[in-house]
Amino acid sequence: MERKVLGKIKSAEFGKISDYPMYMGLVLEFTFDGDCHVGDGGKFMTNMGKDCKWSAEERRLAIEERMDAVYKLLSDAKVRTVSQLKNKPVEITLENKTFKDFRILTEVL
Numbered sequence: 001m002e003r004k005v006l007g008k009i010k011s012a013e014f015g016k017i018s019d020y021p022m023y024m025g026l027v028l029e030f031t032f033d034g035d036c037h038v039g040d041g042g043k044f045m046t047n048m049g050k051d052c053k054w055s056a057e058e059r060r061l062a063i064e065e066r067m068d069a070v071y072k073l074l075s076d077a078k079v080r081t082v083s084q085l086k087n088k089p090v091e092i093t094l095e096n097k098t099f100k101d102f103r104i105l106t107e108v109l
Helices: 056-077
Strands: 002-018 023-032 036-039 044-047 089-095 096-104
Touching: 023 056, 023 089, 023 096, 036 096, 044 056, 056 096
Parallel strands: none
Antiparallel strands: 002 023, 002 089, 023 036, 023 044, 089 096
16 A cells, blocks of 8 residues: 655755665655654665676666766755755655655745
8 A cells, every 4th residue: 555654854865875886876764753764775775786687788888877867956955965965855655565656846946
């Protein structure tokens, strides 16, 4: 069952994931309903590992796609840096209590 909740970006970091150093990108965590929180599920991550079986073109396109998404996110939030995303209002879509998607509430910025 799909459910939409209002919340805020709790944290925003760009870099490698400690447990999976082959993945790099933006990692977001959201807070909603008081003390509930959920991560973005790797929405902005790309496998940068040498063992990844991508062609150079597939890899380039994946990186380009993620950076375009980060650029749009920063533009929607009216910020210049990832760290400025913290506390921005969002609408989070959950499906069966699991993160599905989100959007910046541009109408209240």
